[in-house]
Amino acid sequence: MKHDSGPPAPSSPPARPARRGRWFLLLIPLVVGGGGLLLCMRMPAPDPDSPETSGPGVSSSSPDRASPRARVPGAPSASAPVAPAASALSPEEAEREAQRQLWTARLERARFSLESYRQSTRYPHESRPIEEHPDRVYPASPSRKQPLGKKGGDISLRLEQEKVFVVGEESVRFFVGCENAHTGQPLPCEVHSATASEAPYLEQAARLGAVPLEFNDSGRLGDKVAGDGTWTTSFQPFRQGFALFEGTLRVGFSVRAAGNAEGSSFFDIQFTPAPPATFTGKVREVVEQGSLRLYAGLQVRKPGRYVFAARVDDEAGVPLAYLDFNEELEAGAREVRFSLFGLLLHDKKPDFPLRLRDVEGFLLRERGDPDRELVKTLAGVVHTTGEYPLERFASDEWTSEERQRYLDEFSRDVAEAQAHLDELAGKGPP
Known part of the structure; x- marks a missing residue:
């Protein structure tokens, strides 16, 4: 048998191993692609405003580029403007600033006190604008309203x-009347059981x-209009049992309205x-002395300290001034x-002639009750002045030893505060 001495011919690989190799080659790109995708998902997105990524020609491998892991989520980007830190005051500067604010406030308060006092004392206390006494423009003639009672509705x-x-x-x-508490419409009523005591x-x-x-509503005893719903009575203490009494008298009464509703009230007078x-x-x-003086004649029976008040209106009847008097008088x-x-x-520039009206007053008692003895009021216009040009009167502010003392004191407060501020500003010692 003859043997072939040449190298043996390579044998063909089996079919199954060849198919497994081809599947392995197909899986390689899938594995590589999946790993890259996972890596991209873990890496933070680059900052578009960062100079490392926005400028042309900048390499991603630049050594100045911060590592993605070093970035703090929510931190401002490198290009965001950063506010400069406020310069902290030294302890000495902080103390100086606190002192400056303190003395600035004191200066404002001192100036306000000085100006307020100056303006409020430009006129003497016995001659004041009427608007300072809105409750004394006219003599006391009080009126009021009150519920009829708990069952008065x-x-x-x-x-x-x-x-x-x-x-x-x-x-x-x-005068007594009834009305609807909400609409003010008059309602019928009757006043009874009135007494003075x-x-x-x-x-x-x-x-x-x-x-x-x-009390009546029939046109008697001082009632002006019969049947108008206003019940009236007139009381003369001297003739009705109180000739020897001095002090406060009370007039009490009861009222009966529609629906058997009842209530009571009272009036007080000083007698x-x-x-x-x-x-x-x-x-x-x-x-x-640059002012218009009005002297009212008085016959004094009891000596002592008398207190009087009067009102002055201009030519048109507009209230102008409230005048008072407080001095001791001999008999x-x-x-x-x-x-x-x-x-x-000068400040009010009223039209002349002026009218003096409603002069009232009393003798002040040092002790006891009541504390005063009344002088009969001069009601209505008492005197009409002549006509004067304003040039006849002085335009200077009122002055007195007391007023000047207070002005000097307030002025010293202003000067002291200003001196401390000047010293803090380096203008000199206080």
Whole structure:
């Protein structure tokens, strides 16, 4: 048998191993691609504003580029402007700033106090603009409203009295009416069981018996219009049992309205049976020390400290000034001086002639109750002045030793605060 001495021919590989190799080659790109995808998902997106990625020609392998792991989520990008840190004050500077703010506030307060006092004392206390006394433009003639009572529902009492101060044989009227508490529409009612007596809070109250009074709506006893729904009575203490009494008297009464609703209320008056002084009714005027002086004649029976008040209107009847007097007077013929200050006339520029009206006052008691003895009021216009040009009156501010002392004190406060501020600003020692 003849053998072939040449190399043996390579044998063909089996079919199954060849197919497994081809599948392995197909899986390689899938594995590589999946790994790259996972790596991209784990890496943060590059900052588009970063100079390392936005500029041309910048390599991703630049050594200045921060590592993605070093980035803090939410931190501002490198290109975002950063606010400069506020320079901290040194302890000395902080103390100086605190002192500056303190003395600035003190200076403002001192200036305000000085100017407020200066403006409020430009006129003397006895000659003031009427707007400073809105409750004294006219003599006290109080009126008020109040519920009829707990069972009165929507019914209110409308109460008014002619005056509060009654002297000698003067009389006073009282008015009572009913109305709807919401609409003010008058409602029918009846006043009954009225009496006058000493005020119950007085120490010796009830030593005098109560005196019955009669309210009516029939045109009698001071009632002006019959059947108008306003019940009226007139009371003359001197003639109705109180000639020897001095002090507060109370007029109490009951009211019956529709539906058997009832309530009660009262009026108080201050009564002096014998006045300590009496006005003569004579008034003289003169320009003195740059002001218009009005002297009202007074016959003084009891010496002591008298307090008076008067009002002045301009030619058109517009209230202008509130004048007062507070001095001691001896017994006999005297004058009450009311002064209309010159600067006040310059500031208000009223139309002349002026009218003095509603002069009232009392003798002040040092002790006891009541604390005053009333002088009969001069009601209405008492005197009409002549006509004067404003040039006749002085335009200077009022001055006195007390006012100047306060102005000096307030001025020192201003100067002290200003000196401390100047020292803090380096302008010199305080």
